[in-house]
Structures are given as structure tokens and as C-alpha cells.
Amino acid sequence: MFPDFRRAGNKPAFLGPRMILFQIGEKVVYPNHGIGTVENISTRSFGTQPERFYLLRLTFNSMTVMVPFSHVEEIGLRKVTRNGEVMRVLGFLTTGTCKN
Numbered sequence: 001m002f003p004d005f006r007r008a009g010n011k012p013a014f015l016g017p018r019m020i021l022f023q024i025g026e027k028v029v030y031p032n033h034g035i036g037t038v039e040n041i042s043t044r045s046f047g048t049q050p051e052r053f054y055l056l057r058l059t060f061n062s063m064t065v066m067v068p069f070s071h072v073e074e075i076g077l078r079k080v081t082r083n084g085e086v087m088r089v090l091g092f093l094t095t096g097t098c099k100n
Contacts, residue, residue: 021069022038022054022077022079023038024038024039024040024041025037025038026038026079027079027080028054028056028077028078028079028080029076029077029078029079029080029081030056030058030065030067030075030077031075031076031077033058033060033063033065034058034059034060035058035059035060035080036056036057036058036059036065037056037057037059038054038055038056039055039056039057039064040054040055041053041054041055042055051068051069051070052068052069053066053067053068053069054066054067054069054072054077
């Protein structure tokens with residue numbers, strides 16, 4: 001479980017057990033659409049309820065997408081996996097053991 005601390009400088013904040021906030025300029029994976037860049041973080045009100053959004057610009061076609069914070073996990077928005085992590089997963093799938 002992650003601690004509950006807020007944004008400090010340019011470091012991401014963790015707000016619950018699995019909610020990760022992305023930073024402006026960070027590359028993210030938007031499932032079924034590819035890689036995007038977080039261009040802005042804004043708050044919009046719908047009725048009396050304010051909602052925070054990520055504004056993403058998708059790399060493939062430069063389309064912009066607004067993703068509500070409340071739907072990040074449901075959509076599957078996530079950080080781009082680093083090459084070293086991918087190699088560890090592939091190694092595990094091949095050998096059944098994980099090397100640090």
C-alpha cells in the first residue's frame with residue numbers, strides 16, 4: 001500500500017493504494033490507442049461536481065484525449081514500461097525464474 005502524500009516539486013504523488021498521478025510531459029500508455037504525452041492537468045465542473053482531467057496528446061495521430069482522474073484505472077492508463085523491466089518479464093516467461 002502506498003503512502004498518502006501530495007505532489008512535491010516534480011515528483012508524482014500517490015493518493016491511495018493504486019492511484020498514481022502523472023506529471024505534465026510524462027509519456028503514458030493509453031490502451032488501444034498507443035503512447036501519449038500528458039500535456040495538461042485541469043479541473044472541470046459538471047453540475048456541482050468538479051473533476052480533474054489529464055489532457056493527453058496521442059503520438060500516432062496527434063489527437064487529444066481528456067481522461068478523468070476517476071477513470072484512469074478503469075481505462076488502463078499507465079506508465080510506459082522500461083526496457084529493463086520488459087527483459088525481466090521475458091526472462092521470467094522463458095526460464096520461470098526472475099533475476100534482479
